[in-house]
Amino acid sequence: MTATYALKRLGMALPTLLLVAIAVFALLRLVPGDPAQLMLGDAADAAQLEALRESMGLSHSLPVQFARWLGAALQGDLGRSLANEQAVLPLIVERFQVTASIVLLAVALAAVIAVPLGTIAAWKQNSGLDLAVVGGATLLLSIPSFWLGLLMLLFFGLKLGWVPVVGYVGFGEDPWQALLYIALPVVTLTLIETGVLTRMARSAAIDVLRLEYVAHARSKGLRESTVLRRHVLPNAFAPTLTLLGIVLGNLLGGIAVIETVFTIPGLGRLMVDGIYARDYPVVQGTMLFVAAIYVLVNLLVDLLYPFFDPRVAAE
């Protein structure tokens, strides 16, 4: 039953992905600027430009370019970067691993902090603690990520010298160094996402705390900690899980600002660099990949939902 549902959802995602592909292709071509022109700079003459455009496959009509790209993409070939001639799919996979290592760690940490914090704030609604949590969360989600990132970088990297300021080392090479290099981006992202998730967890827990079965649990004489742990937290987590899915989908699609500030070679930077260089295959491939990730993450959240809210499975 679950497998059929998953397959059905995946099937439904195909038109979405096709629409994304068409939209990205069309929008990119509408943006002024020419990759051949950028490569040749201010010294380019018309003949050189034409020759380079020809070699890049940009001299064909737009429908032909799109059909060729889509045909290859359906066979798993997203083309080659116009800027550095690398194959796009391995490039995306390589950069995605970097982004995923930061995002998964940050979101997991944020969830671990935010869900209990939001639940406790809801339990102590309108108290000083609640005010502090809500205030802190609002502050965190209001801070621009680049600003927080720069502050972290200047304080922990420059002033205290605890962690390197720029660069990246993969976990496969040296796990300890890898942790040092991603520490600041992870902490920055964790702080921001903690703000978002805390507010959601608090709001969901407030709703649950008002329900009759919580009053019933209390009237049975259960301790507050048991009421919260056994009855409130699991039920309040379902809406937070939806938000978690959206957050994860968003972040896995690239944390361009964080990656730029901390010089992390992730998916977001790949896309931003691709846009500035008008590297069409890279931008198209990345956007399609991001859309697919988004669909998959949301599917995964939907599949997990019945574990937290059995009514969904029943429906």
Place this chain on the structure above:
Amino acid sequence: MKTHSLLAGLAAAALSILPAAAQTPLRASLNSDIRSTQPGGNRDFNTDSVMMHVVEGLVALNERAAPVPMLAEKVDLSPDGLTYTFTLRQGVTFHNGAPLTSAEVLWSLRRYMDPATQWRCLPDLNGRSGLARITDMAAPDARTVTVTLEKPAALFLPTIARPDCGSTGILHPSSVGADGAWVKPVGTGPYSLGEWRRGQYVELERFEGYAALPGERDGFAGGKRAVMPRIRFVVIPDSSAAKAALLAGNLDVLTDVPSPELPDLRARRDVTVAAAPSMGVTALLLQTRDPLLKDERIRRALALSIDVPELVTGILGQDTQPNASPLPTASAFRSQAQASRPARDVAAARRLLAEAGYRGQTIRMITNRRYPNVYDSAVTAQAMAADAGIKIELEVMDWATQLDRYTRGDYQMMSFIYSPRLDPSLSYEMISGPKDTQPRKVWEDSQALALIQRSMTVTDGAERQAVFDELYRLFMAQVPMIILYNQPDYVAFRQGVRGVQPWASGQTRLWGVSRD
């Protein structure tokens, strides 16, 4: 005993630290990754900077951007000005240990001239751009290579020495695979290509068999001594992050320092900032075919309304001198005659505008934020022109879009930066030409075009100088654009780093640089 143990402990600690310090490569920043490892192929400014450490050509540009022998011991020109004879230096070897002979030179030149290589400078040497046309290349013996041109061309040597042409770097045939596909550059430079981690860094390793030219460091030519065993160009796109990396000691040399960061860096004792005027030109382009700006009086009024020395000091401080000439201040051909510029005269500007019937029509000026000084120049010029009653509106766009508009000539006015042209003829060629076929060209004047063409063929220095002085006179009279200054190249480096010296080409040189 205790003292001995302590000393032994300290020695052991020192020994364990020293190799680690020595192992850390000299690290310099790049604001974007290189595009490829093919000299003069898929390249940009950063690619050129890195590749100039790896490959060398028959000639190279010296500190004054003039071509001098590099892999050639001497260059002889036949009396008819058509045949160049390059006698190769002895004792030069490639990174793979093979000796340099005329066979590799010929192989490299033929590869560059093959359209399949997509060498950037092919149109300049196959006659398409009108600059020069090679008709024959030969290797009469193992130490001699001859190149014959269709017509005498003063720009032949400067062109093959250009960094954007990869200095026509001589490569060993093992640089390509059996199928002809590019593998990596096996050149003769002071460093060989180590590891390129895309998006992260490019690391070069010292070539122990390098044969340096004698003398002091001289442009891309003399005195290239690889002091550091390894150098690493670290890709850091964000300038704030790059500055933080320098201050934290994660970077030794910060290249391309934005001017707003200068006061802070200069105030620090552990950082030194060095500057040199580059050959890049920052200017306000005027569309001479625009219904409004085709009137020379309005263009002159614009030029008179702007206090260029004040603008330059305001944006760049005292480091940079204004320059009105298309020839950069570092050019050997920028004579005293080209140093004059009419002072700001708002009243005269107003008179000219009244004569031309200007009634406050809006002039749209395109600019970008990628180059902060270009943007600041646009904003300052807008404010100064307003004093004369000229209404300018700014249109800020990303660099790719601005470049597209520039190429199509689709603008009224544009605050723009030209990449360095290292030969004076090319400085004028970059702005001049027929707009019907080359809409990007700013200056369209038949007399000027004839003079530029002449400057490309005459080889006598004094005669060339006279041509450039005459071109400047015409340029200032017609005001097709307002040249402001040559963008200075700022480099910051940490205490203990020695030998960093920016220069006119704007390219980073890490040979001759050491770290304590």
